[in-house]
Amino acid sequence: MISPPTNLAQLRQRVDAIAGMTLGDLAEQYGFKTPEHLQREKGWVGQLLEYVLGASAGSLPEPDFPALGVELKTLPISYQGTPLETTFVSVAPLTQVTGLSFEQSTVYKKLFHVLWLPILAEREIPVVERVIGSGFLWQPDAQQFAQLKRDWEELTEMVALGQIEQVNGHFGEVLQLRPKAANSKALTAAIGKNGERIQTLPRGFYLKTQFTRQILAQQFQP
DNA sequence: ATATGATCATTC
DNA sequence: GAATGATCATAT
Numbered sequence: 662m663i664s665p666p667t668n669l670a671q672l673r674q675r676v677d678a679i680a681g682m683t684l685g686d687l688a689e690q691y692g693f694k695t696p697e698h699l700q701r702e703k704g705w706v707g708q709l710l711e712y713v714l715g716a717s718a719g720s721l722p723e724p725d726f727p728a729l730g731v732e733l734k735t736l737p738i739s740y741q742g743t744p745l746e747t748t749f750v751s752v753a754p755l756t757q758v759t760g761l762s763f764e765q766s767t768v769y770k771k772l773f774h775v776l777w778l779p780i781l782a783e784r785e786i787p788v789v790e791r792v793i794g795s796g797f798l799w800q801p802d803a804q805q806f807a808q809l810k811r812d813w814e815e816l817t818e819m820v821a822l823g824q825i826e827q828v829n830g831h832f833g834e835v836l837q838l839r840p841k842a843a844n845s846k847a848l849t850a851a852i853g854k855n856g857e858r859i860q861t862l863p864r865g866f867y868l869k870t871q872f873t874r875q876i877l878a879q880q881f882q883p
Numbered sequence: 884a885t886a887t888g889a890t891c892a893t894t895c
Numbered sequence: 896g897a898a899t900g901a902t903c904a905t906a907t
Contacts, residue, residue: 703903704888711888722886749889830899840900849884
């Protein structure tokens, strides 16, 4: 058990201390067993870094560093330093969305303050050899806030109007709504096209790679 | 079923 | 190759 960081400077210090290390090194140091691949342990990297940095364990709906209000996101990147995957943000509410504002949304709360931790994670690189990059704290600037808000409002309006079945990953410029479930048979409550209650596949909000690519660029080549 | 952590794998 | 849809583990 590692104590949570008490301030941002301490968190930065911990992040800087692991930059350049491989996941294998870090796992060994903290008694984690590195899997051969992530097929059955997709969250392994995130959980290792949570532990090492002293994030609160558990699956509570809180920021990873409650005292600091900071959310930790690992970000798999290519040799070119570009994101290899979209970034999951939060489960999307599909009922009781009337009157909900972006500022009250889980998306905004999650993205208000993020610690991005890039991981060189090309699939040809064994997990044990993947290298941790330079993590950094980020908050959306005015333009990013506006982009996120625009997409969130468009997607949430469709949900509110009972158009969830028409939503697919194409909608949204930087934020998209996609399945987030154990499998394609999972069901959750949603609003139907006539305002009735229906059952549908649970969805989540994800940041498109274009958006996280921009965040990385603004951090590393300003 | 929901929420945490995401990546896999098929499609485009 | 990039992006969408599907999926995996664990805890509550």
